[in-house]
Amino acid sequence: MGIALEEGRKGGIEGNPPVGSVIVRDGEVIGIGRNRVNSDTDPTAHAEVDAIRDACRKTGSTNLSGAVCYTSMEPCPMSCWAIEAAGCEGVVLGSRHAYFRGVGKRDYDHYRVESLMELAGRSLGTLTNIKTEECNYGAPRMDCERVTSTPLRQPLPGILSLFGLCIVLSTVLNIHAEAASTEPTVSIVAENAKIVTDVATSRVRTVEVHDVPSRGACTRLLVETSDQAAAIAVLFSGGKGATRISEQGRIGRGKNNFLIRSRTLFHNNSISTAVIDAPTDQPHDLRSGFRGSVKHAKDIGAVVVHLCQTFNLPVWLISTSRGTNSVANAATYHGVIGPDGIVLTASMLVSNKKGDQVLEFPLDKITGPTLIAHHEDDACHVTPPHKVPELVARLTNARPIKTLLYRNGLAQGNPCKARHYHGFNGLEETIVRDIANWIKAPSD
Numbered sequence: 001m002g003i004a005l006e007e008g009r010k011g012g013i014e015g016n017p018p019v020g021s022v023i024v025r026d027g028e029v030i031g032i033g034r035n036r037v038n039s040d041t042d043p044t045a046h047a048e049v050d051a052i053r054d055a056c057r058k059t060g061s062t063n064l065s066g067a068v069c070y071t072s073m074e075p076c077p078m079s080c081w082a083i084e085a086a087g088c089e090g091v092v093l094g095s096r097h098a099y100f101r102g103v104g105k106r107d108y109d110h111y112r113v114e115s116l117m118e119l120a121g122r123s124l125g126t127l128t129n130i131k132t133e134e135c136n137y138g139a140p141r142m143d144c145e146r147v148t149s150t151p152l153r154q155p156l157p158g159i160l161s162l163f164g165l166c167i168v169l170s171t172v173l174n175i176h177a178e179a180a181s182t183e184p185t186v187s188i189v190a191e192n193a194k195i196v197t198d199v200a201t202s203r204v205r206t207v208e209v210h211d212v213p214s215r216g217a218c219t220r221l222l223v224e225t226s227d228q229a230a231a232i233a234v235l236f237s238g239g240k241g242a243t244r245i246s247e248q249g250r251i252g253r254g255k256n257n258f259l260i261r262s263r264t265l266f267h268n269n270s271i272s273t274a275v276i277d278a279p280t281d282q283p284h285d286l287r288s289g290f291r292g293s294v295k296h297a298k299d300i301g302a303v304v305v306h307l308c309q310t311f312n313l314p315v316w317l318i319s320t321s322r323g324t325n326s327v328a329n330a331a332t333y334h335g336v337i338g339p340d341g342i343v344l345t346a347s348m349l350v351s352n353k354k355g356d357q358v359l360e361f362p363l364d365k366i367t368g369p370t371l372i373a374h375h376e377d378d379a380c381h382v383t384p385p386h387k388v389p390e391l392v393a394r395l396t397n398a399r400p401i402k403t404l405l406y407r408n409g410l411a412q413g414n415p416c417k418a419r420h421y422h423g424f425n426g427l428e429e430t431i432v433r434d435i436a437n438w439i440k441a442p443s444d
């Protein structure tokens, strides 16, 4: 990335946007490029394209398979596709377009390399935030550390690529591809049931398992309906986000999670809950990019619509830790119907090697009620309390908006886990009551 930055500086001196790129294969630099749009009077002479041309010349081949493109700025759609077309296996980003929103640079809206790849039915391994400070050219946000994700490139067979094209077209035409798929299924697995968790016992009217189809996959919910419910809250746990809900409504993973163990308190505060599982085509782990994907946003959108239609209640998305990425994604993706409000607890505010962080999303798109809750002593390195004001500042259009800060409670075990301050251990009753009251009457 140092070479790419240096190359970008040269381009800047020549009167171009200061972006540089390097193609590396087997530890060897095989191509170097910089933006030459103005100096060459060539609108296609972006740094990545320039580096690919250099690499192809030097290797005498148009096939750069096994190579990785290091680029100081996230590639635009044209350059991104050039990287894909050349056969590169991955791209390492110095910075993201999202960081420059609202600071006078070209606005790429919700664009991310991953979203383009997904629309095209491709998967290009992506690492972000190498040398971010230098790559951000003085843009105000992000002191990200390093690296996210790396699903390896998985080209799909031609017929599926055609399906990818259909998705692109249906997105452009604003048609929901999932409209053609089957209806949601609902099974009531218990009535008048007692739910017992570590923190409280509740009595619910029904326990239901819902399977909600979207884009050919299916997302399962464990729905527990409270009497006289004022709203239904979809609960997004952290970590891998796979709760492994069985057909009988048993939760296989994450019972200890702050929101999952506290759901009985939501019932007792007249809020029905829906614990969400990972979709059938991504069943084990939502980290490493999926939480920020278009697929995930669409799945959550389908869940919101389904719950709204089924219960005719306000639908809220309540999230904790890595779950906040899922909610930030769904609430900012313009292709899906949004929830009535969102709650972000112990928000992910630092880039990390396993996935997204909330500040990477175009948070100014969120216009509905937004509640932020954080522990002042949260000691997890990716959810630092000192970045909460930045989160609030980025939510420029969220109304009403409120921040709740907590102290004390119990700190046990790993500081990023459920029984530390990060998981509001010992504060469950207070925070759930605060959240439930705010959901019922949101105000600044």
Ligand SMILES: [Zn+2]
Binding pocket: 046, 047, 048, 075, 076, 077, 078, 079, 080
């Ligand atoms: Zn470009």
